[in-house]
Each structure stands twice: as C-alpha cells, then as structure tokens.
Amino acid sequence: MLSVEGMAIPAVKMITPKKFSDHRGFFSETWSRKAFAEAGLDLDFVQDNQSLSAPVGTLRGLHFQSPPFAQDKLVRVTRGRILDVAVDIRASSPSFGQHVAVELSAENWKQLLVPVGFAHGFVTLEPDTEVLYKVTAPYAPENDHGLAFDDPALGIDWRLPADKLTLSDKDRKHPRLSEMLRFFE
Numbered sequence: 001m002l003s004v005e006g007m008a009i010p011a012v013k014m015i016t017p018k019k020f021s022d023h024r025g026f027f028s029e030t031w032s033r034k035a036f037a038e039a040g041l042d043l044d045f046v047q048d049n050q051s052l053s054a055p056v057g058t059l060r061g062l063h064f065q066s067p068p069f070a071q072d073k074l075v076r077v078t079r080g081r082i083l084d085v086a087v088d089i090r091a092s093s094p095s096f097g098q099h100v101a102v103e104l105s106a107e108n109w110k111q112l113l114v115p116v117g118f119a120h121g122f123v124t125l126e127p128d129t130e131v132l133y134k135v136t137a138p139y140a141p142e143n144d145h146g147l148a149f150d151d152p153a154l155g156i157d158w159r160l161p162a163d164k165l166t167l168s169d170k171d172r173k174h175p176r177l178s179e180m181l182r183f184f185e
C-alpha cells in the first residue's frame with residue numbers, strides 16, 4: 001500500500017502512498033498505523049498541522065523542537081509544490097550538518113518523514129501551497145527552536161534568490177549551526 005525509500009541520510013525516509021484513481025478522482029490512505037508499522041515505521045502521531053503559503057518563495061524554517069517534545073514529522077502537500085529540507089543536527093551523526101532536499105507536491109504525492117534530531121524547513125515553489133504534516137509530540141513553544149536557513153555551513157540551495165523569499169521575522173533571526181546548542185546527541 002505504500003513504498004518507503006531511504007534517502008542519502010538513511011534516517012530520513014521518502015514515502016509514497018498508493019493512489020487509487022478513477023473517473024471520480026482518487027482515494028489514498030495517507031497514513032495508516034498498520035501499513036507504516038509493517039514497513040518498519042512505528043510512529044505515534046499526536047497532532048496534525050496544516051499551513052497555507054500564498055506567495056511563491058515562502059520559506060518556513062528551519063525549525064525543530066527539543067526533548068522532551070522533539071517531533072518526528074510526516075510532511076506532505078495537498079496543493080502546490082515545495083522543496084522540503086531536513087538538516088541532520090544529531091551531534092554524533094556522521095552526517096551532522098548535512099541535509100536532504102526533496103520536492104513534494106500534490107502531483108507526486110510523496111511524503112517526507114523527518115525524524116527527531118533533524119531541523120525542518122521548506123520553500124514553496126507554487127502560489128497557494130498547502131502543506132500538511134503529522135507530528136509525534138505536541139506543540140511546545142518553550143522547546144521550539146530555529147536554525148538559520150541561510151547558514152553558509154549548511155549550503156542549502158533554496159532555488160530562489162534571497163530577495164524573492166518571504167519569511168517570518170522570527171525565521172530571519174535564528175542562530176547558525178556553529179552558534180546553536182547541541183540538543184541531540
């Protein structure tokens with residue numbers, strides 16, 4: 001019912017649920033505890049989030065929550081298209097500071113599983129893009145942290161020039177990786 005692919009950083013998974021299309025449209029199980037568990041992904045989601053980003057080039061990130069409210073995130077797009085990015089911030093990881101970047105769209109129906117220990121962000125590549133994601137810990141503002149999307153040490157290609165990006169004030173002020181506390185071993 002679903003395909004699961006490991007990415008260059010193996011803890012990050014790309015998931016493609018099956019889509020049943022017919023003359024009415026389509027049907028898809030976008031998350032199934034049983035099917036995910038059978039694929040080795042035992043996840044206990046507690047909250048669903050949705051955001052709409054009107055302008056192309058809306059960049060949200062890079063965000064993560066620290067323990068004990070660290071979150072796995074299962075991210076998908078129901079309208080439009082994003083470049084979704086997961087940065088490894090596990091201090092002892094061989095891929096610390098490296099990232100995975102994947103296009104998710106309503107069309108390709110792919111989902112990205114961003115595990116605990118990663119900072120997450122995305123940029124929208126189409127107007128009015130809707131992003132939905134499930135998380136395994138509740139929102140905890142005191143544990144909500146950010147990492148600078150434009151930290152040169154991360155080397156993320158956001159595909160659009162800086163003057164074409166729309167960000168929150170908060171997202172312009174995050175520390176760089178070298179200045180950030182190590183929240184994950």
Ligand SMILES: Cc1cn([C@H]2C[C@H](O)[C@@H](COP(=O)(O)OP(=O)(O)O[C@H]3O[C@@H](C)C(=O)[C@@H](O)[C@H]3O)O2)c(=O)[nH]c1=O
Pocket residue numbers: 049051060061062063064073120121122138139168170
């Ligand atoms: C994340 C979050 C925000 N909020 C509130 C706080 C604030 O007033 C408003 C907007 O919050 P933000 O500006 O943090 O929203 P946003 O920039 O969209 O934050 C999200 O970005 C992506 C990349 C993620 O990975 C998410 O986990 C989350 O951090 O919504 C909640 O009530 N619950 C939540 O779970």
